[in-house]
Structures are given as structure tokens and as C-alpha cells.
Amino acid sequence: MNAAHHHHDAKLSRNQSEILSCLRKAKEPMSAYAILDRVRVSGISHPPTVYRALNELMEKGMVHRLQSRSAFIACGHGACDGKFAFAICRLCEKVVEIPLSDADQAALLSLAPDEIAPEQVTLEIAGLCEICRPA
Ligand SMILES: [Zn+2]
Ligand SMILES: [Zn+2]
Numbered sequence: 333m334n335a336a337h338h339h340h341d342a343k344l345s346r347n348q349s350e351i352l353s354c355l356r357k358a359k360e361p362m363s364a365y366a367i368l369d370r371v372r373v374s375g376i377s378h379p380p381t382v383y384r385a386l387n388e389l390m391e392k393g394m395v396h397r398l399q400s401r402s403a404f405i406a407c408g409h410g411a412c413d414g415k416f417a418f419a420i421c422r423l424c425e426k427v428v429e430i431p432l433s434d435a436d437q438a439a440l441l442s443l444a445p446d447e448i449a450p451e452q453v454t455l456e457i458a459g460l461c462e463i464c465r466p467a
Contacts, residue, residue, distance in 0.1 A: 343392075347385040350374045352394060352406060361403035361427055398427065399454045405429075417455035423464040430457075 344352065354370045355362060362370075368382045376382065386404055389395035393411040395404055398418060408416075408429030415432040432440075437453065444450035 345385070345388075347376055347381060348389055350376060351382065351385045352389055355395060355404060355406040359406075360425060361398045361401060361405045363403050367404065396429070398456065400456050401425075417457065419457040419459060421461035421464055422458045423460060426461045426463075 350371050351367055354367055358370075364379065364382050364386065367386070368376070368379060371382070376385075386395060390397060390404075393414055394407050396407055396416065396418075397404055398420070400420075405427055408427075409431070412429075412431065415434070415437045417430045417432055419428045419430060420426070432455075440453040440455065441450040
């Protein structure tokens with residue numbers, strides 16, 4: 333997976349790369365405070381610094397937010413265009429990112445009622461992963 337996102341990494345600030353590599357190493361969703369704890373050793377010690385870098389990484393499509401648990405996770409594909417859903421194991425919190433096609437996303441957005449103009453859709457599927465599923 334590393335080769336795929338090199339051209340993106342080149343443009344990252346030091347704080348952004350610290351936080352991105354922390355999330356990539358974790359391979360699981362992390363709260364902003366858990367990230368802060370982990371990057372403190374690299375000299376990042378203020379919550380606003382973490383939030384700013386997270387927002388910038390989300391704009392680049394390299395980090396996504398798991399709405400249902402207020403946590404952040406590195407993009408499963410290096411970076412993407414924001415069309416994705418998540419499947420989450422409700423026992424071990426394993427997260428798998430599912431790319432959505434334009435048609436998938438359009439179909440989801442079209443569920444919005446007339447009184448709400450749709451801008452964005454968040455889809456999280458909960459279930460059990462192979463390891464947590466009873467045999
Ligand atoms: Zn992604
Ligand atoms: Zn599981």
C-alpha cells in the first residue's frame with residue numbers, strides 16, 4: 333500500500349505526517365485525544381494542533397471520520413475522493429472502508445426528502461467480523 337500514496341505524502345506538513353503515520357500504524361479508529369497521547373513524543377502537545385492537522389488530512393481524503401464513534405481513521409486506500417462507507421465490527425471495532433461508486437452515492441443522496449437539500453451522506457454498517465462471528 334505504501335507506494336500508492338507517496339505523491340500525497342510529499343505535500344504534508346510535519347504535524348500532518350506525524351498524525352497520519354500514527355493513524356496508519358494504529359490500523360483502528362482513534363479519538364483525537366488518543367492521537368494526541370501518541371504524538372506527544374513528537375512534540376505535538378496541543379489539541380487544536382491535532383484537530384487542525386486532522387481537518388487538513390480529511391480535506392485531502394487521507395483521513396476519514398467515523399461519525400458514530402467520534403473517531404478518526406486513515407483512509408483504507410491511501411487517499412480517496414470522499415465516496416465511501418464503512419463496515420464496522422461491533423465487538424473488536426475492526427473497520428473496513430468500502431468505496432462507493434458515483435451511482436451508489438447518488439442513490440443514497442436521493443433518499444433525502446424535499447425539505448433537505450442533500451450535501452453529504454455517511455453510511456456505517458455494523459456487524460461481526462470473521463474472527464468475532466460465532467463458529
Ligand atoms: Zn478513503
Ligand atoms: Zn471483530
